Amino acid sequence: MPAGPNGQPRGAGTRPPPGGPLFPPCGLLASLAAYPACGILSDVIDFRFYMGPSDGSRRRAAAAAVAAIPEAGSSMHLLIVEDDQVARDHLARALREVGHTVDVAADGLEGLHLASSIALDLAIVDRMLPKLDGLALVQSLRATGRKVPVLILSALGDVDDRITGLRAGGDDYLTKPYHVSELLARIDALARRAELGSGEVATKLKLADLELDRMTRRVTRGGKKIELTAREFQLLEFLMRHSGQVVTRTMLLEGVWDYHFDPQTNVIDVHISRLRQAIDKDFDKPLLHTVRGAGYSLSEED
Amino acid sequence: MDQEQGFLGVLTSSPFRIAIVYSVAFALGTVALLSGVYFAVSRVIDGSADNLIEAEVQGLREQYLVLSRSDFIELVEQRSHTQDVRGAVYLMVDPRLRPVAGNLPAWPTIPPGEGKWIQFKAIVPYGDQTRVHEVRAQRFPLPGGYRMLVGHDVQERQDVKNVMMRGLVAAVVSTMLIGIGGGIWMGRRILAHAGAISAVATEIMRGDLSRRLPVREAEDELNTLAREINGMLDKIEQLTLGMRTVLDSAAHDLRTPLNRLQSTAEAALTDLGQDSPERRVLERVTAEVDRMRSTLDALLRIALAETGTVAREAVDLSALVASIVELYAPVTEERGIELHSDVVAGARIQGSRQLLAQALANLLDNAIKFTPAGGHIRVLLRADATGPEVTVEDDGPGIPADKRDLVLGRRVRLDEARKVPGSGLGLSLVAAVTKLHGARLVLADADPGLRVSLKFAA
Incomplete structure (x- = not known):
């Protein structure tokens, strides 16, 4: 995933998601990159918008956010498979705001269909889904040889469920409720891992x-x-x-x-x-x- | 019963012991039976031999009265050498005990006054040859200082006795051998079955409730028992699964709305200006969601530990304790608390590494919370034959003896602790995790401070 000059996301704002974005790409990084007139946010970079509560000074936050931009914002094509509409919409919006292209599916079958038919950089799959369970979705995907990184979202307990999720073929596991900042960081880490390939890490x-x-x-x-x-x-x-x-x-x-x-x-x-x-x-x-x-x-x- | 005991295990198994007791009983029975037969047979043989001798003695006494000495000698010689009565023994000696007639080479050297019957070994004719045989005989004096001995070769009786003795020994030995062999065979069989049962039982105790005891073809007590225990396990598994399902639904039904709340608040925050007053409200909301989440996580983990359905693995307790100490060391140093640790190497247990780690972390979180700057925290891992023991000690205010049981219950926070943040579930989780691992949790006075120890079984 190549980054643009100054590390700004290349695709941000310039490549609208297929089917049109739910929200105008007027969010945080998009505004910084391509939509300078997009409201008061254009000159403010603050990860607090989606990174949870903050009490610090604006300037420090902004500086930190810039530091995180180069890789974190690389545009990816993502799929969200989540049956809870509220959570799905907010998540899709947050992801689009950082410049990702997002497809959504509301049940497991639709999710599996999309995941197998379009070129994805990463899939976010809820653990419990109607029609086809999230774990079954991941297993079917892996059975067909698709290596797309999968982050499993779960509303279940933890400890064992996490292991089950990873064993089914998930690459990471996040328990609800989560902070969007946590999810974004994990998505970036997963994408980096997929990019580098699973095996060799430079000495x-x-x-x-x-x-x-x-x-x-x-x-x-x-x-x-x-x-x-x-x-x-x-x-x-x-x-x-x-x-x-x-x-x-x-x-x-x-x-x-x-x-x-x-x-x-x-x-x-x-x-x-x-x-x-x-x-x-x-x-x-x-x-x-x-x-x-x-x-x-x-x-x-x- | 442990299969590793091997042969020793077979020897101490109950079927083997039962087999030994039975074979001893059978051996004793065989001894009694054969002894009875022996005595009966020897009485018959002895009786007939003795009657023959008595009759012969009587006959010779009478002959001696009517015959001249030389005729009598001839008669004795004749009787000695005819084979009409097999095994008949005669000897007539002169006053100086020199043989005059008969088929024995010499007068037996038997002390006088031995009674009517004597028994001795002598060289006797045996067909054309001679043999050393047991002889039973009567002696009687003849007029003129001569003496007469009439006897019978009782070697046959001796032979019967020997054969019977040998038979007796063989019977006892073979009874014992069959008994021991059968005992070992049965012991092995039962041990193999019992070993299989105990191996599965161990796995079930380690948390794999889906396992069932092996049931064989045969209709024996062990199988009946195994079947009944399996039925019981079905019931326990159903109950546990039910509990687990309830737990999962509860988790799902609480996490989903919390997640909705969180994502709605975060999305709303994105839309708000930097200084808008609603911001503070929404930040409070997300902070509360965080708090609810950590309480929910703790409650769910406690419940999970209490259902006992957590997967277990081999855990290197030494490495785990060392790693937790290492994780907390910088924080204690920053707060001016001295953290000592003494961890023995090589302590291993079966359990959930994650839950154990969290329990230890909770103990350290607690200790740090209540230990003032300049205080001390000690983390010890000792191990002896009875199993490893982890101790976390602080020199904070401690917990009064009468309230120690109380704090292990859910959500109990002592008044003194109310000013310190925390969900109050820390020690409850420690208690649940301890129970899950079959360990014993003891709260004691570190004088001053609190000493918490987790004693695991070996």
């Missing part, structure tokens, strides 16, 4: 002057060696693999620690601030940014 990861060697477990910035604990190394590796994207706390807890619960204490924030100390403290240009109300992003932009 050396690089962002600006920050380099991480997965073989020698050596991290340098500007040629200077940075000492990290094993966990900090894992954390940085995860962030570098998703560089330019928003990574939520939940994603970090899942991806780095393999835990699926929300700690009552801000454990992840403190780990991040340690990592930030290590990689950003002695350098002019910070790379690890906080995205208000969403999570973190490792990015060259600031």
Whole structure:
């Protein structure tokens, strides 16, 4: 998914979804990219609109949001299979606003039909659907050899359901109710993963002057060696693999620690601030940014 | 019963023991029967031999009175060498015990005064040859210092006795062998069945309620028992499935409207200006949704743990505890709390890694919440033969002894804790997860502070 100049989404606003958008592409990023006259939002970039509550200053939020733009906004063709109309409409709208092309289906059969017949970048599938269950949909899709990444939305419990969902062929699993920011971040991560291919991950990861060697477990910035604990190394590796994207706390807890619960204490924030100390403290240009109300992003932009 | 016990297991199995008891009983019966036969047979043989001897003694005494000595000697010689009476033994000796007539080579060296009957080993004629046989005889003096011995070869009786003794031993040995062999065979069979049953039972206890005990063709007690237990398991599975279904519906019916609320609020937020007063309201709404979600998550996980239908896997408890400590270490340091940990390596249990992790995280969340800056938290994992034990200790205010049982119940927050944020479900989840893993949860006084320990079975 190539990004446009300055990392702005190429397709945003310029490629209306087939069948016409439910809402005018007057949303957040669209307005920034192509519709400067689209209301008061044109000069305000704030992820808080869909990234949950925020109490911070506008400017900081805006800066963080810009940092997250380059990859996060790449236009994709998405399919939402969801029987709850309210949730479906809001989700479709939010996704279109960040520049994605969205198709929707209200039941499992229609969803399977669409998923098998159109070229998709990613499908968001509710777990419990009329006519054809969400898991059965994913299984049928996989049985026909379609490799399109699937994010399963579930209103069930967790622990085991998550495993069942992933085993059925889902690539990620999100429990309702979710924040749109969480969903967007996960979609981007899934798309990146699909783009890179499932197998090989480069031995050396690089962002600006920050380099991480997965073989020698050596991290340098500007040629200077940075000492990290094993966990900090894992954390940085995860962030570098998703560089330019928003990574939520939940994603970090899942991806780095393999835990699926929300700690009552801000454990992840403190780990991040340690990592930030290590990689950003002695350098002019910070790379690890906080995205208000969403999570973190490792990015060259600031 | 463990299949790993192998042969030893067979030897201690009940069918084997029963088989041994029965074969001992049969062996004793065989001994009694054969002994009876032996005594009866030897009485018959002895009786006939003794009568013959008595008659012969009587006859010879009379002959001696009517015959001259030389005729008598000839008579004895004649009797000795005719084979009319097989096994008859005669010996006539002079006063210096030198043989005069008869078919024995020498007077038996038997102490005098032994009574009428004597028994000794002697070289006796046997067809054309001679053999050393057991001889039973009577001695009597003849006038003139001569002595006479009339006896009978009782080797046959001895042979019968020997044959019977050998038969007796063979019968006892073979009874025992058949008994032991049968016992081992039956023991193996029962053990294999019982082993299969206990293997399945272990899996069922680990949470796989869909498994059933193996039932074989035969109509025996074990099969009947297995069938009845299977019936019971069907019922338990139905109930658990019902509970799980209710839980899933509850989850679905609560999460769906919450999700609608969340997405509506978030969508509305997008449409609102930065400083619009409605913004604050909607942000409050999404914050409340978050809170409801975390309460719902906790309640559902507690319920899930209590239905016991969570899939289990091998969990490296040592690694898990170490990882949770590592996850929380920076936060405690930031808050000026000292976190000590002592974790033994290699403690493993069967269970749900995610639920265990959350339980441990809840304990640490709790400890951090109630420990002031400058305080200490200790996380210990010990393991002995009785199983691993995780302990989380803080030196915060602790929980009064009379309220410790109370806090494990749902949604109990002590007055002192009301000013601290939290759903109040943390310890309930710990309790449910502990129960799910068959562990024991103990709240104790760390003096000062609270000590929570989870004692797992080995």
